Amino acid sequence: MASKVVHVSSRRKRAIARATLYEGKGVIRVNHQVLDTYQPKLARMMIQEPLLLAGDSANKVNIDVNVFGGGWHSQAEAVRGCVAKALVEFTKSKQLKTEFLSYDRHLLIDDSRVNEVSKPNDSKPRSSRQKSYR
Numbered sequence: 001m002a003s004k005v006v007h008v009s010s011r012r013k014r015a016i017a018r019a020t021l022y023e024g025k026g027v028i029r030v031n032h033q034v035l036d037t038y039q040p041k042l043a044r045m046m047i048q049e050p051l052l053l054a055g056d057s058a059n060k061v062n063i064d065v066n067v068f069g070g071g072w073h074s075q076a077e078a079v080r081g082c083v084a085k086a087l088v089e090f091t092k093s094k095q096l097k098t099e100f101l102s103y104d105r106h107l108l109i110d111d112s113r114v115n116e117v118s119k120p121n122d123s124k125p126r127s128s129r130q131k132s133y134r
Helices: 041-060 072-091 094-103
Strands: 005-012 015-023 028-030 061-068
Touching: 005 072, 015 072, 028 041, 041 061, 041 072, 041 094, 061 072, 072 094
Parallel strands: 028 061
Antiparallel strands: 005 015, 015 061
């Protein structure tokens, strides 16, 4: 019997992360780089949050994540959400889902806020052109 494979994606601002989870020894790679060497350290710690909450079930799976777009912080949040969604879908555990939701809602639910676009002939999204009558 083939092992179970889970594909999920998550977004934050302009960053998009796509994860593939399969049975393994607990190796997590982000853009083909092992999580232990991922920089900056704050981003690595953010990505490890769902793994710590999941406990032993995270050590039984390998996760490969590809992330692009946005800055390093939004990429880390997108990867974090992707890992959490993949773990919940793989284990099908209601308890893990409620634990993630009670810890931080954005682990499982994408934050849909984006920057407002600039208007035509204006400098900024909210500011309007100055008028001079002289």
